[in-house]
Amino acid sequence: MIKKFNKVLVANRGEIAIRIFRACAELGIRSVGIYSKEDKYSLFRTKADESYLIGEKKKPIEVYLSMDEIIDLAIKKGVDAIHPGYGFLSENPEFARKCRKAGIEFIGPTSETIESLGDKIKSKILAKSVGVPTIPGIDKPITDVDEAIAFANEFGYPVILKAAAGGGGRGMRVVYNDEDLILQFNNAKNEAKKAFGIDDIFIEKYLEEPKHIEVQILGDKYGNIVHLYERDCSIQRRHQKLIEFTPAIAISEKLRQKICSDALKIGRAVNYISAGTVEFLVDKHGNYYFIEMNPRIQVEHTVTEMVTGIDIVQSQILIAQGYPLNSDKIGIYSQDMIKPRGYSIQCRITTEDPSNNFAPDTGKLDVYRTGSGFGIRLDGGNGYTGSIISPYYDSLLVKVISWSRTFEDAVRKAIRSIKETNVKGVKTNEAFLINVLNHEKFLKGQCDTHFIDDTPELFD
Numbered sequence: 494m495i496k497k498f499n500k501v502l503v504a505n506r507g508e509i510a511i512r513i514f515r516a517c518a519e520l521g522i523r524s525v526g527i528y529s530k531e532d533k534y535s536l537f538r539t540k541a542d543e544s545y546l547i548g549e550k551k552k553p554i555e556v557y558l559s560m561d562e563i564i565d566l567a568i569k570k571g572v573d574a575i576h577p578g579y580g581f582l583s584e585n586p587e588f589a590r591k592c593r594k595a596g597i598e599f600i601g602p603t604s605e606t607i608e609s610l611g612d613k614i615k616s617k618i619l620a621k622s623v624g625v626p627t628i629p630g631i632d633k634p635i636t637d638v639d640e641a642i643a644f645a646n647e648f649g650y651p652v653i654l655k656a657a658a659g660g661g662g663r664g665m666r667v668v669y670n671d672e673d674l675i676l677q678f679n680n681a682k683n684e685a686k687k688a689f690g691i692d693d694i695f696i697e698k699y700l701e702e703p704k705h706i707e708v709q710i711l712g713d714k715y716g717n718i719v720h721l722y723e724r725d726c727s728i729q730r731r732h733q734k735l736i737e738f739t740p741a742i743a744i745s746e747k748l749r750q751k752i753c754s755d756a757l758k759i760g761r762a763v764n765y766i767s768a769g770t771v772e773f774l775v776d777k778h779g780n781y782y783f784i785e786m787n788p789r790i791q792v793e794h795t796v797t798e799m800v801t802g803i804d805i806v807q808s809q810i811l812i813a814q815g816y817p818l819n820s821d822k823i824g825i826y827s828q829d830m831i832k833p834r835g836y837s838i839q840c841r842i843t844t845e846d847p848s849n850n851f852a853p854d855t856g857k858l859d860v861y862r863t864g865s866g867f868g869i870r871l872d873g874g875n876g877y878t879g880s881i882i883s884p885y886y887d888s889l890l891v892k893v894i895s896w897s898r899t900f901e902d903a904v905r906k907a908i909r910s911i912k913e914t915n916v917k918g919v920k921t922n923e924a925f926l927i928n929v930l931n932h933e934k935f936l937k938g939q940c941d942t943h944f945i946d947d948t949p950e951l952f953d
């Protein structure tokens with residue numbers, strides 16, 4: 494059954510809010526924005542058809558986490574559906590449940606699916622149950638440090654302690670010996686409790702030199718599910734992605750197909766609805782392991798859109814209205830018809846200072862100019878000449894996404910665009926991004942997740 498939306502509220506800010514407002518506009522749906530008092534002068538809120546100040550007495554982050562206030566506003570304004578974007582409430586099963594209880598469609602998977610994927614231990618067990626390889630580890634919360642030591646000695650150091658409820662690159666500790674493990678065990682538990690409210694931690698082998706390869710999937714409400722191929726997100730700093738691209742040029746066709754079909758196995762096992770990402774690590778021998786599935790749109794969805802021509806955010810909104818994948822509106826009639834074309838790279842320009850350990854910089858942008866042109870897509874948030882970069886939210890300024898027929902050309906275009914970009918008044922990571930893009934290892938697609946840490950010349 495199709496239930497057409499007239500109004501969609503975006504429970505987010507910055508570039509992803511704009512991305513969703515645009516998708517709504519193109520679908521003929523009225524968009525509703527929310528903003529905090531700190532975001533009063535942020536560009537994103539002016540891009541919605543209507544937007545409302547909420548949470549005046551709340552802290553900057555809490556505003557975008559105010560479930561009841563957001564839902565009350567949605568009811569008052571006659572909203573049909575809420576898109577959570579990424580971060581904030583996007584992976585909160587309670588929010589999804591509350592929306593639906595209030596008669597508002599949550600644009601994303603069911604709360605049960607979100608819940609089952611929110612726990613890294615449970616999702617590892619699920620992956621194993623459908624025959625998808627996972628990293629050797631103890632797949633239950635560990636309470637006894639001796640158990641962890643026994644594992645580390647059997648499988649060898651290094652090992653990684655992870656918070657079961659972790660996310661956003663937080664709640665992970667790499668450990669190299671028994672002493673370290675004893676010391677970090679309680680720290681990891683305390684940190685998990687503080688950050689995520691649950692102190693469940695687990696242990697697994699820490700892979701050296703892995704690549705991070707993830708698969709975009711899309712499912713409708715009728716059990717149809719497809720993958721939109723993979724992305725290589727190995728260029729990371731502190732487990733946070735910086736540059737992403739597709740296709741992953743350094744893996745074999747056979748491995749690509751295997752990983753993509755395993756991603757579908759996981760999607761099917763949780764009856765996945767909407768856009769989601771199945772993440773894997775691949776070691777240098779070509780072994781691959783599932784690490785987690787993210788039940789939301791990702792920052793790097795753009796590169797997949799560029800090579801497949803499929804608008805993932807529009808698809809999410811259409812799926813939530815009840816359109817099947819193989820409807821004319823969505824236009825995905827079969828897996829076989831999805832044929833990636835060319836290469837796409839996304840670089841995240843942030844207001845961070847690489848020479849000062851990537852400390853966020855803030856202040857007024859005296860100059861803000863970007864470099865567009867053929868093959869460049871710019872997904873921006875709040876940047877314009879005269880705008881203020883505040884310390885309250887993440888430091889993503891603009892995503893530069895290039896597309897070209899060959900990987901080398903896509904790299905060149907990205908460099909050209911970043912060189913044309915001119916930001917004054919606040920420090921950015923532009924020069925650092927260019928150093929990565931120009932690096933021989935990057936050009937061969939051979940970087941692993943430790944590339945940034947292992948390559949001091951990137952900071953020159």
Ligand code: ADP
Pocket residue numbers: 628653659660661662663697698699700701703705729732772774784785942
């Ligand atoms: P989060 O949910 O916080 O994003 P993930 O489980 O997706 O955490 O892991 C994020 C990154 O951490 C991975 O891309 C990888 O770089 C690193 N990582 C996680 N687990 C391992 C592991 N067992 N071995 C090596 N690196 C790992």
